Amino acid sequence: MEMILKEGKGKVEVGGVNFDFSYFDVFPKMRVTLESDLENPILQIVTLEKKLRDLDYEEIEIEVLKRYRDTFNFLLDSTYLLRNGDRKGFTFFKSLTQKKAIRLSLTENCNYRCFFCHEEGMDMNARRESANFDKMCELLLKMRDLNYQDLTFTGGEPLVAKNDLIRYMDFMEENNYTPDLTIVTNGYLIDEVLIERIKRYKGEFKFNFSMHSVDKESYFQIVNPKNGDINSFDKVLKNIDLIRENGIRLKMNFVLLNGLNSSPDYIKRILEFANEKGAYCVKFLELLVTDKLNKFFNYFYSLESAIKDLGDDIFLENLTYRRGEYIFKNNLVVEFQKCTCANGCSVCPLNREINVTPQMSYYPCFILDSKKIEIDNNNVEESLKVGDVVIENLIKRYGNKSPVIIKNVANEKEKIEFYYKSAFTLEEIENLVNKNSFKLDRQRAFTDYIYKNNKNLNYEKLLKLSKNSYESHYREIVQKREFKCEKNHCSIEFLTEGKIIEDKENYDRYLEHLGFTNNLTLNWNIKFFKGSNRNFSIGINENTGLIYVVSPKEIDNELSNLLNLELLKEDLYKDIVKNM
Template sequence: MANIKKDYKDNVVILSNVTEINDTNYWKITQIERESVEKNIEFINIKVSISDKKTIFFLMENAFTIKSREGNFYIFEKKCQNIKSLRLSLTGECNYQCFFCHGEGSKMGDKREENSKEEMYSLIKEAIKNNYTDITFTGGEPLLKLDDIIWYLNKLSEDNLKPYITIVTNGSLIEDRLLDAIENYVGENREIFKFNFSMHSLKNEVYLDIVRPVIKAIPTDKNNLLELVKENIKKIKARNLIVKLNFVLLKNKNTDKKDIEEILDFAYENKVDYVKFLELLVTEDLIKKDMYKFYLTLDTLLDEWKNELVFYKRTTRRDEYLYKGETKVELQQCICMEGCAKCLINTSVFLTSESKYFPCFLKPEKVLNVDSNELISKIAEGTEYVKELGREYGNGSPILVRNKKHVEEKEEYYYISKKAFTEKEIENILEEYSYKIGPKRNFKEKYLKTISMDKEDYFKEGKIYKFYENSEEKGFVETLQEIKYIEENKKFLIKFLNKKIGYEDKKISKDKMDDYLNYLKAFNLEVFLELEWDTIEYIKDSASISLGLAKLNKDDKRKITFMTKEKIKDKEIIEKLGLVELEELVIKYISK
């Protein structure tokens, strides 16, 4: 996209001479969008050849819609994302200890020397002066600083400043005097204030298991805590204030259909404005605590609820649906799962109560000290850092970002070790060479072939028909692949044949899988191989090594393989791990 052309018309920036847009170069588009927002331009248009299918799919997955057609070009449009928002952590303390808490990415475990509310207010005023019109109070638990919040609201009213305000809270510390101050602040304009309740479950036992309250710091017996939070929601709605309920999806904790139904019905019956379901963000620290087993995709939830949730609208960050025609339901990934390129247009300016600015959620070691005299210059410095990450990681990130569904083919390199290592020994070696542990996933695979076909001929042909289930979703997905070994480069070329012919992935629920396999027998197809995998991704800068541990049967010793998207260039790693390139299909090697 070196020769990309920019034109401006009214409040639109129009991009033409655009070649393929993808994960690696999307940062160029987001930088233009960011610059456009700073110039108060509202929309970004991109002119794309109708034959450029990859760019078309990519833009549609990134919140662009087709505006019009001009000859052999589509004009894609997206409303520019407003990045003028300030997120203020009032305290690192919390009266809950949610087991998956990532501490806002700001080293919450560190002891804080908090500044005065007067100093913090000077930062808020400076931000508002520079058009930061959206303020979020978060924590820890921000209502541990309830008196300070009331003071901020009163000061903003006195100074005739009325930014949009959100309080992100667990909802246990709501008091009438806070609601009185809010009513005084909003006046007739109720739209400028919102509560985001972190709920996670409406079942008392599950709720307590997730939030793990600090007994001395909650205002009721723990067994009455969930009911107190529910009553606080009703109390807020009685004052006609906006409430959003946030539920982080936690596999096998709160994701059964009955759990989701209870959540949606509670929101509907109590006229809650929004319910938001979020994918779990598993940071490096939480990966080491084995939190990835709780990760479940939003797609899984949507697949189960596609008949009850009616599409409402798409925004830059999320899709919105309606439940029973009234309750708005948002499905949103964490911005870090969206990729570093998008962070430039997605993220708020995040400050702590000691006036520290953290530009990157995942890299809290990058921190800038700010005061009201240099807030804007520090934000600019942080923005440049975010741009660097966008250029380095593209639409990926230092944590796992799943492959996009429009990928039709990919290249992979496989290695095995000449030495006998345990999983822990491999982890220690990779960490020694600065690789950081990424998410751990589990796969179950069922491979099918025609009954009359010899297994060796199947491997030789490389036409793979299989069903797989991974730990991020529910049910088995059908896929048809062609895998070729390219001897010249010692790499494997994998083509997703079902995607090349426009065939949608078919998902079969667990309870229907055996029936479907019996149905396929009528077409002379049989399951001849079943594998179970544990995979762990190790990341160093833009490089990654995926460790695969596979077994055929429950009692089998697991075989270890290494997979990379590019050939390993680090000779020390190759020597230390005793790696040699695998020159046969992985499933053939595993099944020996």
């Protein structure tokens, strides 16, 4: 990534893509006028923001003509605010106050074993030693010189290395480096010695408590203390009281886990608990689910559903690329934050923090742990630039998407589907697919509620509500379906854009007046796979136990024979009903 500013003309180059602009420098604000529509507005504007932020600019203002449609629509839908405009174009602006951030893992060891742990995005099976104190101190000085003013100590559990952590704080102050400091901890190992040292820290400090639960039963089920201490929850509560008594800032983190802490009543209970305990902020995080971690798929619960569940109990205060910030009861900040990867690779240059392991390895990508870079303390800046190149290459590959397997897809207007059945089990098919270089791209588990009337018995026009397992609301889907027997495929046209329905009972009563009844309910678990030139999905219909393969193209004989597929010669729904 490169930015050139000279005599009122600017240029940004990222991943071989350039864009030019004119600018007016009124530091700490930069006014930018775009000279053309951008090829990749997200990547290019986010890169410009990052460069300006690194130069200590506090605000960017962008003038764009309405005829630059892609760029205009991006700014309109992004976290930019509208300043003014006319028939030709508009001026947008945003704050660039986010500080350069680094996360240092002091140890891989942890006294808990949370069942969903992804260990800071690194390889869980790799054995690593604790940090070398002298090398870590050298790195801290480099981070000071590079103006990293947001520092987080993580692990494992960083308080396993509590004595070293206190020594790092001493070293930093002795060397005039007092960034905003955060310790991410489960809170079990806090003691009065640590509290007293924190109270003397000369910079801003906060604890991020990984709580995940506010009742003893589910807490023990989620965090699984290694020493089996059945009083671990009570000990953490005492340490929270100790933090509040000493006036130290506390944020509580909760990974949303479907069925454990995701119900509307439980989420409100979390907020009441945090408010009572004096936390200034609660952060809800989405569970990270990748192809390697897809065993946790059923625990995923979307942030959007949690926000809808809270309704008028919270109100929006701020939006960024990474999180939404709300207020509960006039004082408690409530953050809803996706993993950086869930927002797509294109916004990673601005969102990502530098993650460094105890072995001085830098992982530029949170998901792909093979993309690691060994930090050279003699040239840290160059090591970080290598990481920028890794991210640029991933942006070229994934664009606004990423390797996570739970993601939104664009609304379709029409599509063609070929349907197949297999006598193999789902496990057998998955093993064959994996051995043949197909990669799991995304996954869904959902229920379809299908409505029919006397005029629509053959599924030519399909009205249904679809509810994902990780959402609390429903989506209305209306399809026109035509199975073309001569070509053995179904042509599907979408007549609506997936209107959200909150109350199914009222919706059912409304449709009943129109002569429609919900006479078919289907439960699905579907995995979508990608190959070099073939995409398809494998789904189990849980009502019948039948395995279906769906493809936008007719599957070739080689793959069909491999998976023991039988091509259906009628609509999928007819086959399901026939086998129920």
